[in-house]
Amino acid sequence: MRCPRCSSENSAVVDTRGDGSAVRRRRKCESCDYRFTTYERIELSLPMVVKKDGRREVFDRAKLRAGLVRACEKTPVSMDDIDKTVETIESQIVEKYSKEIPSRQIGDFLMEALKGLDKVAYVRFASVYREFSDISQFVDTLKSLNDKKQSGSGRARRTN
Numbered sequence: 634m635r636c637p638r639c640s641s642e643n644s645a646v647v648d649t650r651g652d653g654s655a656v657r658r659r660r661k662c663e664s665c666d667y668r669f670t671t672y673e674r675i676e677l678s679l680p681m682v683v684k685k686d687g688r689r690e691v692f693d694r695a696k697l698r699a700g701l702v703r704a705c706e707k708t709p710v711s712m713d714d715i716d717k718t719v720e721t722i723e724s725q726i727v728e729k730y731s732k733e734i735p736s737r738q739i740g741d742f743l744m745e746a747l748k749g750l751d752k753v754a755y756v757r758f759a760s761v762y763r764e765f766s767d768i769s770q771f772v773d774t775l776k777s778l779n780d781k782k783q784s785g786s787g788r789a790r791r792t793n
């Protein structure tokens with residue numbers, strides 16, 4: 634494993650922890666004493682993503698995570714919650730799709746997960762994902778969230 638600071642290949646494992654889906658290793662570079670973390674996880678056979686225009690591309694976990702991080706900026710959602718959500722969505726994809734998955738379905742999985750994580754992040758993601766063209770679509774999304782909250786089916790999260 635190369636050190637991200639000095640590119641030396643001499644590093645020692647300081648700590649190892651596993652959470653079932655990945656092994657987290659804390660490492661220390663023996664050349665510059667820099668400490669860094671690596672993750673080891675099973676490489677799943679993931680389906681190809683079919684984009685709106687018909688193109689196909691390899692599923693990219695980092696892209697999914699980046700979208701979640703962007704939606705959750707300046708919200709109380711922790712990075713651990715984001716990583717768990719990515720793992721959950723990835724598991725749903727592996728379980729339900731073997732060869733191909735429409736990008737729309739990945740977005741739907743993400744929307745559903747964001748509903749439970751944070752309402753602001755949900756609306757933020759929805760505005761981009763659903764390509765709102767006017768304020769009425771935005772208001773409709775807010776109303777649907779509020780309706781579910783009042784009916785008791787949505788988890789209310791208090792933010793300051």
